[in-house]
């Protein structure tokens with residue numbers, strides 16, 4: 474089996490109205506690797522992560538994740554990858570019309586799990602982010618850090634092999650941010666391939682395994 | 695197993711959605727039930743008028759003139775052939791022998807003068823006649839019938855009042871066209887109402903749909919609970935319509951039986967049976983799924999969900 478789980482081959486992404494988000498990027502990430510994606514706001518971090526998740530498609534070049542080519546025409550590949558990776562969105566994408574439990578179960582519903590298994594998996598996910606006592610609370614009653622952990626619980630509930638976090642520490646104080654990074658370290662230890670973006674590199678110093686730096690859509694240094 | 699879970703989950707979701715906001719959904723159900731009530735009323739009225747029509751409209755008569763040298767055995771054979779025709783074509787027939795014809799003629803005051811001198815039993819020029827009462831006004835069926843009878847043994851001549859037949863046929867067709875037209879109109883209204891209801895539901899749940907899509911929900915995952923939601927609404931609306939229509943029928947039949955004293959023959963509406971309701975529901979559910987599909991496609995295309 475190929476040791477590389479994510480491969481970018483000369484990838485560019487041009488958004489409508491000719492906005493070039495990333496330009497001619499090639500990279501590969503091994504299974505079980507922990508990688509940080511650093512760069513200022515607008516550098517193209519979210520775009521790279523969305524390309525890996527099959528949410529956006531490359532304008533040029535190819536993106537291959539776990540052996541699946543994620544081009545515009547391969548919608549079934551992209552749907553499959555979306556279902557099987559965990560994605561922690563920069564803007565959270567929490568559903569405020571339902572409680573914590575019902576937010577976290579969503580990926581399992583999509584995968585068609587039984588009610589019985591869903592209860593067990595959600596409980597386990599909430600426990601691993603320390604939210605087990607908030608199961609039936611509505612999201613607006615959670616603090617910023619708790620909301621971030623809710624997102625993490627939803628991203629790991631189906632036990633994905635790849636976990637992607639888009640600026641998970643951006644809106645948190647240092648204590649909360651360190652707590653989140655600690656969580657990620659545990660997932661990494663358990664063998665999950667992890668990609669984490671951040672615009673503030675200082676927080677990463679203690680954890681840095683491999684840092685990819687982006688500037689205006691290109692690799693820097 | 696996964697698919698069964700998914701369907702089970704969708705059904706539960708749609709039931710809870712309705713139970714959570716019963717009044718909001720009651721309005722939808724009411725509107726849909728009125729449309730279904732109108733549709734089934736048209737159905738009942740056309741069906742009842744078909745029953746009324748067969749007992750109250752005189753379909754055209756066919757006169758069969760037999761050959762002069764037809765014997766009694768020929769007449770019997772012909773009667774057997776005629777009685778073999780479908781009930782839908784021929785209601786009954788009546789045989790008038792040449793002797794009967796002569797008697798009738800002789801009873802006619804004005805004709806008596808000439809006939810008594812010229813015509814006697816032994817020199818009766820009248821043919822035997824079979825009068826056939828048909829059971830249809832369809833010109834094509836009638837002309838086929840006339841042709842087949844005309845080719846039979848010992849049949850000299852076949853006649854029918856085509857003008858009358860055409861008039862009856864036009865009237866029946868006109869009513870049918872109006873009924874069909876109205877039914878099509880209300881089926882379209884039904885599809886549009888369901889379509890709009892689903893679009894509204896999707897706009898209300900846009901966040902959920904966007905997030906679900908981002909984490910890999912397929913089109914059918916999004917569509918399934920909406921389809922169940924719509925089917926549930928349409929089923930409840932149909933039940934409501936069933937009671938509405940049957941109440942309306944009983945009310946109208948009360949009115950008609952009063953009018954009976956004025957006009958003689960009564961027009962009665964038949965009740966909508968639960969079997970007919972079931973059949974109609976199956977058809978409506980097909981239309982429902984079709985409009986849900988259209989609505990989902992529209993939202994995916996326009997809302998970037």
Ligand SMILES: Nc1ncnc2c1ncn2[C@@H]1O[C@H](COP(=O)(O)OP(=O)(O)O)[C@@H](O)[C@H]1O
Nearest residue numbers: 488489492494513514515516517518519520521
């Ligand atoms: N959907 C989009 N449509 C148009 N331009 C976009 C879109 N998403 C991002 N961009 C642009 O692409 C560039 C990179 O954005 P992004 O990947 O979000 O960077 P980062 O996450 O590093 O802040 C920015 O200039 C941004 O304005």
Ligand SMILES: [Mg+2]
Nearest residue numbers: 518519563639
């Ligand atoms: Mg970003």
